[in-house]
Amino acid sequence: MASMERKxxxxxxxxxxxxxxxxxSAEIVSEARQSLRVQTTQRPFTPRDGHRQLFGNSSxxxxxxxxPQSTFSLDAQNFDAPDSRPGSGTRLSPLEHKPKFxxxxxxxxxxxxxxxxxxxxxxxxxxxAGAGVQxxxxxxxxxxxxxxxxxxxxxxxxERINQGPEQKQPSAKRHPGTDHTKVHGGPHKxxxxxxxxxxxxxxxxxxxxxxxxxxxxxxxxxxxNGDNAACPEESADSSMWxxxxxxxxxxxxxxxxxxxxxxxxxxxxxxxGTLAEADMLGRHCKRRSGILxxxxxxxxxxxxxxxxxxxxxxxxxxxxxxxxxxxxxxxxQISRSESNxxxxxxxxxxxxxxxxxxxxxxxxxxxxxLYCVGTLKFLSGNSAILRLLLDKNxxxxxxxxxxxxxxxxxxxxxxxGHILVQLTATLRNLADHPDSRPHFVSFSVLxxxxxxxxxxxxxxxxCINISRIYSKLSSYSECRVALAQTPxxxxxxxxxxxxxxxxxxxxxxxxxxxxxxxxxNAEARLQxxxxxxxxxxxxxxxxxxxxxxxxxxxxxxxGASSPGKPxxxxxxxxxxxxxxxxxxxxxxxxxxxPAVGPALANDATCIQLLMETxxxxxxxxxxELLVNVAATINNLSFxxxxxxxxxxxxLAITKLMLKLVLSSxxxxxxxxxxxxxxxxxxxxxxxxxxxxxxxQLVVTLLDSKSTEMCFSACGVLTNLALDPPNRASLSLExxxxxxxxxxxxxxxxxxxxxxxxxxxxxxxxxxxxxKLLETQERETLLETLATYLDEDKALKWIxxxxxxxxxxxxxESEFLPVAQKLMKTLxxxxxxx
Numbered sequence: 001m002a003s004m005e006r007k008x009x010x011x012x013x014x015x016x017x018x019x020x021x022x023x024x025s026a027e028i029v030s031e032a033r034q035s036l037r038v039q040t041t042q043r044p045f046t047p048r049d050g051h052r053q054l055f056g057n058s059s060x061x062x063x064x065x066x067x068p069q070s071t072f073s074l075d076a077q078n079f080d081a082p083d084s085r086p087g088s089g090t091r092l093s094p095l096e097h098k099p100k101f102x103x104x105x106x107x108x109x110x111x112x113x114x115x116x117x118x119x120x121x122x123x124x125x126x127x128x129a130g131a132g133v134q135x136x137x138x139x140x141x142x143x144x145x146x147x148x149x150x151x152x153x154x155x156x157x158x159e160r161i162n163q164g165p166e167q168k169q170p171s172a173k174r175h176p177g178t179d180h181t182k183v184h185g186g187p188h189k190x191x192x193x194x195x196x197x198x199x200x201x202x203x204x205x206x207x208x209x210x211x212x213x214x215x216x217x218x219x220x221x222x223x224x225n226g227d228n229a230a231c232p233e234e235s236a237d238s239s240m241w242x243x244x245x246x247x248x249x250x251x252x253x254x255x256x257x258x259x260x261x262x263x264x265x266x267x268x269x270x271x272x273g274t275l276a277e278a279d280m281l282g283r284h285c286k287r288r289s290g291i292l293x294x295x296x297x298x299x300x301x302x303x304x305x306x307x308x309x310x311x312x313x314x315x316x317x318x319x320x321x322x323x324x325x326x327x328x329x330x331x332x333q334i335s336r337s338e339s340n341x342x343x344x345x346x347x348x349x350x351x352x353x354x355x356x357x358x359x360x361x362x363x364x365x366x367x368x369x370l371y372c373v374g375t376l377k378f379l380s381g382n383s384a385i386l387r388l389l390l391d392k393n394x395x396x397x398x399x400x401x402x403x404x405x406x407x408x409x410x411x412x413x414x415x416x417g418h419i420l421v422q423l424t425a426t427l428r429n430l431a432d433h434p435d436s437r438p439h440f441v442s443f444s445v446l447x448x449x450x451x452x453x454x455x456x457x458x459x460x461x462x463c464i465n466i467s468r469i470y471s472k473l474s475s476y477s478e479c480r481v482a483l484a485q486t487p488x489x490x491x492x493x494x495x496x497x498x499x500x501x502x503x504x505x506x507x508x509x510x511x512x513x514x515x516x517x518x519x520x521n522a523e524a525r526l527q528x529x530x531x532x533x534x535x536x537x538x539x540x541x542x543x544x545x546x547x548x549x550x551x552x553x554x555x556x557x558x559g560a561s562s563p564g565k566p567x568x569x570x571x572x573x574x575x576x577x578x579x580x581x582x583x584x585x586x587x588x589x590x591x592x593x594p595a596v597g598p599a600l601a602n603d604a605t606c607i608q609l610l611m612e613t614x615x616x617x618x619x620x621x622x623x624e625l626l627v628n629v630a631a632t633i634n635n636l637s638f639x640x641x642x643x644x645x646x647x648x649x650x651l652a653i654t655k656l657m658l659k660l661v662l663s664s665x666x667x668x669x670x671x672x673x674x675x676x677x678x679x680x681x682x683x684x685x686x687x688x689x690x691x692x693x694x695x696q697l698v699v700t701l702l703d704s705k706s707t708e709m710c711f712s713a714c715g716v717l718t719n720l721a722l723d724p725p726n727r728a729s730l731s732l733e734x735x736x737x738x739x740x741x742x743x744x745x746x747x748x749x750x751x752x753x754x755x756x757x758x759x760x761x762x763x764x765x766x767x768x769x770x771k772l773l774e775t776q777e778r779e780t781l782l783e784t785l786a787t788y789l790d791e792d793k794a795l796k797w798i799x800x801x802x803x804x805x806x807x808x809x810x811x812e813s814e815f816l817p818v819a820q821k822l823m824k825t826l827x828x829x830x831x832x833x
Contacts, residue, residue, distance in 0.1 A: 052336045052378045054370070054422065059461050068370055068418055079296040080322050240278050241287060248274065249294050261303035268295075268309040272316065283318045292317060304334045308343050315352040320365075328356070328371040335375045341382045350379070350388060354397045362408050366415035369401075373422040380429035387433070395430060395439040398423055402448045406455070417459050420452060424465035431472045441478055446470070447486045454492060460503055463496060467509035474516035484517055484524050490531040498537045501544055504575050511541075511582035518589040525593040528586075535603065538583060542609050545579045546616075577625050580613065584625065588632040591639075601639040601646040611649065614656040619663040626660060630671035637678040650679045654688055661694060670709055673701065677715030686720055695720055695730060702738035707750050710742050714756040721763035736764055736773055740781045747788050751807070751815040754788065758818045765825055778826055785823045788815065 054068055248271045255263050271291075275281050285291070295310050311331045319327055331349065334340050344350060356365075356372050376394065379385045401423060408416045427445065430436045440446055449466045456462045473479035483489060493510050500506050517524045528534055587606065591597040600606055613629050633646075633653060640647040653675070660672035676694070679685045689695055698720075701713040717735060720726045730736075739757050747754035761781075765773070773781070788794045794811060798804040 052338070052381075054374050054418075055461070059421075068367065079299070079326055240274075240280070244274050245271070245278075245280075245287075245291075249291065252294055252298065256298055256301070261301055261306050264298060264301065265303070265306050265309055268298075268306065268313060272309070272313050275313075275316075281316045285317060288317055292319065292323070296323075299330065304337070304340050305343055308334055308340075308347070308349060312347070312349045312352060315349070315356065324356070324360075324365060325368040325371070328353075328368040328375070332371040332375045332378075335378045338382070341379065341385060344379055344385055345388065350376075350385075350392060354392055354394060357397050357401050362405060362416055362419065363412050366412060366419065370415065370419050370422060373401075373419055373426060377422050377426045377429070380426050386429060387435075389430065390433060390435055390439065393439075395427070395436065395445060396443050398427055399443040399445050399448055402445075402452060406451060417456055417462065420456060421459075421461045421465065424449070424452070424462055424469065428465050428468045428472070431469050437473060437476055437479055440473060441482045444482070446473065446479065446483045450486050450489055450492060453496065457496060457499065460500060460506065463500065464503070464506045464509070467506050467513070470513040471509040471516075474513045477520075480517055480521070483513075484521060490514070490517075490524075490528045490534075494531055494534055494537045497541055498533070501541050504579060507541060508575075508579045508582055511579065511586055515582055515585040515589060518586060522593055525590045525596055529590055529593070529596045529599075535600075535606070538586065539603075539605050539609065542580065542583055543605075545576050545583075546609055546612060573621065577617075577622050581625050581628055584610070584613075584628040584632050588628060588635050591632070591635050597636060597639040598641065598644070601636045602641070602644045604645045607636075607645045607649055611653060611656060614653070614660075619660060619665055619668050623665050623668060627665075627667050627671050630657065630660060630668070630675055634671065634675045634678060637675065650682055651684050651688065654679050654685045658692065658694070661697060666706075666709070669701070670706075670712060673698065673709070673712040673716060677712055677719065680716055680719035683723075686723060686726065689716070689720065690726055690729065695726070696733055699730065699733040699735045699738060702735070702742055707746055707753055710746065711750075711753045711756055714739065714742065714753070714760045718756065718760040718763055721760060721766070724766065727764055727766060730764060736761060737777055739764070740777060740784070743781070743788075744784045747784070747815075748794065751811045755814040755818050758785075758815070758822045762818065762822045762825060765822075773826075782823070782826050785819055785826070789819055789823065 248267060252264065252267050252271070255267065275285070275291075280286075292314065295314060298310055299307055301307075307330055311327050311334075314323070314327045331353065335344070353372050353375060357369060357376075360369055362369055376389065380389055380394075402420075405416045405420060427449075431440065446469075449469065453463060453466055470483065474483060493514060497507060497510055514528060518528060587600065591600045610629050610633060614626065617626055619626055636646050637650070640650070646653075657672045657675050660668040661676070663669060676685070676689065676698075680689060689698075695717075698713050698716045701709050704710055704713075717730065717739070721730060739761050743754055743757040743761075747757075791808060791811065795804050795808055798807055
């Protein structure tokens, strides 16, 4: 292309996209030689859903019965009693005596009071043992494992109960459907002679007089210290409970009976602060069950602020299972009202929600994660909270969750899809903030989303959300680079376009993203073109929307669709236009690559669709589309090989362009004039222009104040003046005088335009300036040329030395050669030497 662009002979008009504002020298010289132009367009509009719900009205999930609901009732009865015994229907009563351990027995009677298990349970008769074993299995299946004594031989359960306070569970996952605290104490010593008091687990919420402890002084059993004095840690905890926490809980229960929600909020705040100061938050809080039970009873007050404080405290106490789900639902319910957004600001609840996303697993807490992410989706619509989410590394947490969702088993695939709908919608909102872009790049979120698309390509809700993220971020260079480096992203986008080509809002965003990727990246243009099925898919989408548009424009073709045909996309002409605008832009950008342009110029289907668009559409209804089509044809016109389809169709294209030239739209006139500038190399095209009086309009365009318009008009006139009969017609329109005015007015600021005006004048004069120029006009033109040919005078208005050097380079390459040639033609014979 570089060699082609340097050939500035008479019949080679230059039609570059230039900016009249002053730029760096490198940009000036580069743009002066840039003939193929990149097309730009607006990003598709993303309407905000006015209703806060998990799945919007446009969701393909519709009102499906298995779809998680956004509306539900929630009260204290929905919560499980914390660390409760299995629901067997009979509540166990606490023992009324304080057991004495065998090692401390002082009398035989005391020792006899302690029940002992059979020495070998396997020796018990089958008939009497069956009911007992079944009952124990039933308890284990329905209850919380750590609250039950271990079955003999069940090492799994035994090991979990025997874990000391410093031994963590092998996984941070919570058990679904239960909410239990850890049992603190030293390790069990297995054996057949363990007493009941050694193997018994204290009932939650019951003060039996024996406390688990971390203290290791003296001889101790699993549940207490025997006759030894209480250790300092236990004493401190008991003191904190008796003096502060217990009274606070009593106040909460008292105020709950008839006090105000405001008072309850203050007490909850005090309780949270007290527990935090005492380091009693989390699952290690020994009387956690009593605290939770009190909090759950407050939920029925229906105060958004109070419920959010309750939820914050429950999450800080690490509820799990059904209680975690209901707390997440409670927070979700509060976040559905925009008026409650203020409650989430300057509040640690967001940190706790992000912690849930970071730590929980979809296989055990899928629905809780769904409502947790749904809450963040709603909140991210608030600009103030959006900033908070970025500061709290929401994008990093989302990336980790996405990676976890990649690995879910097939049984959890549906709930993973529901979560991803909420998560991608949240990321879509985060992408609006300019500070989010470095996070998207550094956490490789754009690549992770490609993996999501591959796995969930059937889910249109997920696909549309991710396409919205890409359409937003691909407008920025750092995100374009990150996305372009994702393996096979072009192939993936093409597959989605083919699969969902009837879904307009998805198609338009994928095409917009492809247009951004190919706008300034030559490698991206080639990679997209070389992707399997590229042109077939793009032209198939083009044909799908083109045919529908044709039926809308032709009354005889309207009517119900034939049976068996796919349902028609939305009937809005504007939406259909938007798809074709983005698609044609992709074609225009791709054909800039020298390995792609000739192939497209010789693609009969491509050329036919472009011509059909020109024929079917009007400038009034589809101006941007027709401008893009004209720009694409202009780019393709640089690859007019003798056998190319475009070369054989150039006269037909010229005729179709006539309505753009004659329109009132300056953009349409400009693009059509550029096409005429290239196509007028053909004698047939030049004859058509002259016969239809288009040359008169072209001469008039020289009066425009737009340098782009004047430059394009100069290109057309350069070619029209090749034919001697045309010179007289152009002269009658005053073309020479107007070209001289363009040179005088725009020369110092635009040397490429000045050079093109000189070329048009040189062709127009044809070696006989006396016939076409009045004496005064010739002298004025000679004076202008003399001034501009003096480099010092021509560049004296540029103060910056670097810019002066660069403008000088452009002046030397674009203006000087043709101006010198024109100067010699205009000078009298005795002065030409």
